[in-house]
Amino acid sequence: MADRDCGNEAAAYALGALEPAEAEAFKRHMETCAVCRDEVAAFALVVDALPLAAPQHQAPRALRRRVLAAARAQPPPHAASTRPRRAWPLLAGAPRPALAALVVALAALALVGGIELGAGGTHRQVIRASVGDAELTVDGSHGQLIVEKLPAPAPGRIYELWLQHGSSAPAPSTLFSVSSHGTADVGVPGDLHGVSHILVTDEPAGGSATPTGKPLIVAALG
Amino acid sequence: MHLSTRLIRPPDLGLLADEDLMARVYEGDQRAFAVVFDRHAGVAFSLAYRMCGRRALAEEVVQEAFLSLWRSGARYERARGSVRSWVLAVVHHRAIDVLRHESARAGRDIHDEELGASLPADERTELEVERRSDARLVRGALDELPAEQRQVIELAYFGGFSHSEIAELLAIPAGTVKGRMRLGMSKLRMALGDGADVLL
Numbered sequence: 001m002a003d004r005d006c007g008n009e010a011a012a013y014a015l016g017a018l019e020p021a022e023a024e025a026f027k028r029h030m031e032t033c034a035v036c037r038d039e040v041a042a043f044a045l046v047v048d049a050l051p052l053a054a055p056q057h058q059a060p061r062a063l064r065r066r067v068l069a070a071a072r073a074q075p076p077p078h079a080a081s082t083r084p085r086r087a088w089p090l091l092a093g094a095p096r097p098a099l100a101a102l103v104v105a106l107a108a109l110a111l112v113g114g115i116e117l118g119a120g121g122t123h124r125q126v127i128r129a130s131v132g133d134a135e136l137t138v139d140g141s142h143g144q145l146i147v148e149k150l151p152a153p154a155p156g157r158i159y160e161l162w163l164q165h166g167s168s169a170p171a172p173s174t175l176f177s178v179s180s181h182g183t184a185d186v187g188v189p190g191d192l193h194g195v196s197h198i199l200v201t202d203e204p205a206g207g208s209a210t211p212t213g214k215p216l217i218v219a220a221l222g
Numbered sequence: 223m224h225l226s227t228r229l230i231r232p233p234d235l236g237l238l239a240d241e242d243l244m245a246r247v248y249e250g251d252q253r254a255f256a257v258v259f260d261r262h263a264g265v266a267f268s269l270a271y272r273m274c275g276r277r278a279l280a281e282e283v284v285q286e287a288f289l290s291l292w293r294s295g296a297r298y299e300r301a302r303g304s305v306r307s308w309v310l311a312v313v314h315h316r317a318i319d320v321l322r323h324e325s326a327r328a329g330r331d332i333h334d335e336e337l338g339a340s341l342p343a344d345e346r347t348e349l350e351v352e353r354r355s356d357a358r359l360v361r362g363a364l365d366e367l368p369a370e371q372r373q374v375i376e377l378a379y380f381g382g383f384s385h386s387e388i389a390e391l392l393a394i395p396a397g398t399v400k401g402r403m404r405l406g407m408s409k410l411r412m413a414l415g416d417g418a419d420v421l422l
Contacts, residue, residue: 008400008403011403014407016318017378017400019384043407046407046410046411048307049356051266052359056357057267057268059263060281062281064263155311156314175308205311205314206287207294
């Protein structure tokens with residue numbers, strides 16, 4: 001995309017108006033084009049404000065009653081997580097081949113990566129992700145993922161973090177976006193006991209039940 | 223024996239930031255969820271209504287978005303720091319799904335006889351006053367754009383149309399559509415300035 005007028009793509013991308021294949025190509029282009037990343041981040045703020053351009057209404061009271069009644073009937077499945085301290089060896093970032101190949105490759109990468117032992121038994125390692133930079137800190141069984149230089153997800157898209165236990169299918173964990181500077185500080189909810197890999201993919205807003213794209217970040221634990 | 227009781231007042235959830243409320247939502251706190259709903263349901267419903275053009279569809283989209291937030295509170299991440307952005311992104315995405323599933327393409331038009339005719343925002347609360355004020359600012363910035371730039375932005379964002387679909391609708395080259403989008407978005411960015419993220 002180096003020769004094309006990428007500036008025109010940035011606004012269309014931020015508005016969600018590129019065709020899916022174009023959006024994918026532009027996302028790849030942004031990995032190496034800081035100008036477009038900045039442009040998209042700036043346009044994303046405008047897109048976030050656009051809902052206010054719609055005529056403003058009050059949500060109907062009946063809708064409120066229905067939503068709160070449904071919430072009462074369906075308590076969320078999570079309970080407060082305990083955080084027993086346990087040391088974990090760390091992770092690695094990965095390029096973008098198929099998931100199975102990534103998992104195998106990263107098991108090897110994890111062996112190569114050095115582990116930095118911080119205060120209180122915290123293990124930390126800075127890794128190179130396929131897009132941007134990533135650092136995972138594991139304190140006991142709690143994980144914190146910090147990413148930098150990650151392009152903002154396209155409108156209607158969001159980053160989703162997954163926990164994988166061995167060879168089982170990755171389970172959805174948490175959703176996150178990035179700041180206008182491409183950074184995010186993501187607490188990994190719950191307990192990491194038994195988790196072999198932490199993955200990050202780009203998914204439709206609201207998240208997916210199973211990954212629909214190739215992982216951008218893969219962290220191999222243990 | 224004299225027994226005394228002490229009333230422990232629950233915290234005023236209305237004073238908590240969204241991110242703190244979401245920590246409670248994660249634990250299943252329905253009162254916190256109600257506060258989050260009250261804060262953001264208005265703009266979420268307005269967006270859904272604008273996009274779907276039908277009240278029933280808009281309510282369905284908003285209900286789905288908030289219940290998704292409730293069920294997967296753990297999956298909301300404060301990294302972006304804006305619950306509203308999260309909710310609105312889900313509403314926008316689902317509204318586009320609804321539009322694309324509607325058999326009649328006319329359903330994606332942004333006009334509807336119901337729009338603006340009912341459900342005016344209640345300005346009695348400070349929150350509503352602020353929302354109306356922010357809305358005037360954004361609407362004003364959009365209205366300042368040349369019509370052809372405003373049109374492509376509205377068709378893309380509120381109509382869910384791709385640039386190629388817009389090009390076909392307006393019978394103009396796709397490159398022209400993208401160029402107008404860029405010009406319009408750049409002007410909006412300048413008009414809203416640093417205020418764009420304050421509106422979040």
